[in-house]
Amino acid sequence: MKKYIITIIALATVFYSCTDDMNVVSEDDDVLSADALFSTPQGYQKALAGVYGNLSLTGTQGPIYSSLEGLAAGTSQYVRCLLNLQELTTDEMIWSYENDEGTAELQRNIWTAANPVILGMYSRTMASVAYANDFLRESTPEKLRRRNITDAATVAEIELYRKEVRVLRAYAYYNMMDLFGKAAMYTENDPLNFAGPEYNRKQLFDFIESELKAVLPDLKPARTNVYGRVDQSMARMILAKIYLNAQVYTQTDRYSDCITMCNEIIAGGYTLKPKYLENFMADNHTSEEMIFTIQSDGVLTQNWGGTTFLINGQIGEWENNAADFGITGWTGALRIRKQFVQKFDGTKFSQDDRNTIGTGVEGNSSKQRTIDIADISVKTQGYIISKFSNKTSAGVNGKNRDFADTDFPLFRLADVYLMYAEATLRGGNGTIAQSLVYVNSLRERANNNATTANITASELNLQFIIDERARELHWEGHRRQDLIRFGLYTGGTYNWSWKGNAARGISIPTFRRLFPIPQGSLGANKNLTQNTGY
Template sequence: MKRIWIYSLVLLALLPAAGCNKWLDVLPENQQVTDLYWQDKEEAEAVLGAAYVRFRGTLQHQLIWGEARGNGLALLGSVPASIFRLKQFEILPNNEWAQWSGFYEVINYANMVIKYAPEVVARDPSFSQPVMQSLLSEAYFLRGLCYFILVRNFREVPLITEPYMNDLYTFDVAKSAEAEIYQQIITDLETAIPASKEVWPQVWENKGRATKWAIYALLADVYLWTEQYEQAIAACDRVLQSGWVGLIDGVVNNRNHWFTMFSEGNSNESIFELQFDFARQQTNDMTQWFGTGPYTWIISPLMVEQFNLSAEDIRGNGASYNATTFRLWKYLGAEANTTVPRPNNDQNWILYRMADIYLMKAEALIMLGESHYAEALTLVNRIRQRAGISVPLGVGSSELEMLDIVLNERALEFLGEGKRWYDILRVAKRNQYQYKEYLISQVLLGVQGGSAPVIRSKLLNENSHYLPIHIDELLSNRLLEQNPYYDNVN
């Protein structure tokens, strides 16, 4: 299996991606690539491996989409105009960060596996039905994950569940409604669960491939966004009771053990993270984005203030960030509370870990009513206790106050992990934007300079909370319509 994942990079150049049919240059017109491919188990595994590799290539989009519009990070240096405009809510349809093609390439690979892998069972005796179903489970997970990222950023996107294989498949697909996309995500994840693996043979697989616990973690997140709180709690409980992942200790033998989630990666707390390995030439640019590049992401002054509220917090100076440079040490350092840098740029990117499960469950409990506030606070205080904070928080007096407690804790625990904007947006849009003012106030806390009144006026329009569809997509797909806020934007 390892060789499949190594040559998946080559496969990316050979297999058709969404919107690309270069293979037709070497095959007779409209001859299916499946006529020559999908002959054995290794080829099915290779396509799935290519989906993971391509998803790894979306890392910078995951970071920027999840953080640029939030208040946890600031920018230092020669900031590209495209990122600056996104952060200022001035993004235009020709902005590179409005491009979604990378995620649709992953979706297309997943669609290929879902459609064609079952046919391989009859061709390859070594490809058993259970193994095939396990591959399908991973494909459904990846497709659901990509659509979840897309729907939170664009609200409405084309919902494509068939692979783009040749010119007979139309590339003109209209956007689907937000509710329809969420329903497809839930259907995909529920379909993925029965055949999913509880554990893989190797550590990197346990954390870098879809497991039952990764699927439940994603499903809990989706249920929070769709305001299905009892289902979110049930999904969280499946992970909490799994016995395969757990909340690691904050300090072990006077060492900041929390920091090892980032310096070493693939900790017992991890549920799903993108895998990088310098020895296999699988690297990323996180060292540049957070440390050595012409511009870098640094901790915001707001978050420095939040960490300074508790000198006991082991996640603060020397762990999440460096108080001298304000750079994110969690991605740059080899050891907490030192100046020793990482030797290589192969940091893993964590999408879900156990602390997320605790805090997602806490948020869902709050939404069930005041009688659940104490239980929710117990979960929050458990995360704070792990961080070394000895004084527990008291119960808030209102739903919004309790939600703010959870989101503040998430901001500290997940600094720079691509979650902050989504957290603010999720709470704000709940109950038909009951807390829109909360979103505005939180965004403005991270705004520096005199642009706050302009940004406030933009954020009053709920359509501004989503990205425009890139002009290239509008030109290539005649059925696409621009998102409302950008209809009259040049």
């Protein structure tokens, strides 16, 4: 089987334990009682698919359907919400259709607690917590014995499922810690309809770290699990991320711990995909660089988020024909802001594979784009990129022209190399020599193995790292977090087009380093408090 396909045959009615706190409820009709779903080992596989599937799907009944009450499918798909919050609010992305609910506020940095996209991210993420907790409740040794599931190999396999689910729950709380700075805490030990206590960032950090450390030894080693499922490297990647950002989250220095995690991930057998853009094609599940992806299948996981959102969105008004990317396409939705374009200024980037920036139709002066975006609604203002594709590396279209087969690269090796270099520069116990090897390997990969764009030790500094992360990882859901860590997101040290709702960009207040807790969630759980500024 090419992928661990996350079709959800049934989402059990048991999957709703924290929906009161989200102010949403599951509306899926295709449900089974807990006893019916979990009566066989196959039922546990289906339920596990449901926990994973929450990251890919909006519901069980097609792309226009959301399983979360009160949320449209387009504002509740996990990857699309992640990109809207981590990319649309920065210098890397802008959305043309500002009548789409919530998008104008996000890309102009003027959002409120009523923003529907923020609610979508909050709700989808807390749904992951709910699904994980219910799986853990229903898969205890006692429940297995009661259901006459006693075969030793089956019991051991379900125990592995439990470890993977705990990682997925930790990942959900990592998102809550990063985006909202707090969350209601729920575990499988809490009763249904329980109002979880509010955990602050330090408490969430400690929970995530302890959970991942507890399960890590029992997870499958790197690259040995079924594709698309959690292994030790996924757990280490989350740990590396929280350690790199620990100064933001808990005001503590964990850079050496980040380097330890990076070293262990690198030792897991990952290598850079020789051609950069093949990481973003319909057969990217074969990439030896991928640590964890969110799966897409043009037939089985149809939704208007994920890489379908990216591939369709990047199609220009005139150029890069949709057919060239294996998709039908809707044009002019996504563009890039001037400040991101400038990251590729200079002759060093003229042959860089990561530089897919389009400026208009070559040789046609009447169809040339402007680098500045004076009016967001004018889809020919602002440059575009051509990073993602629904074609395979052999040029074959994905199986469906409307929905992409391309998996979303949540974590990949290139990010690990850059984290190692950054943590070293910030005082961690790595070496500059090794950092240069990692950074220059990315430069060489991007330049067809030529060393002409390589840097020297004197050029390796934090300003280089933040710019190189943009060049290497743009549109992969990292930019907001990176800018905050570098002190460049709020304030006026670094402005980008339409930052703060001004065409040339202005300072924004520090409270916008966090998103607000959605209004409905505050009303549903009186233990929750609003973030400062909202």
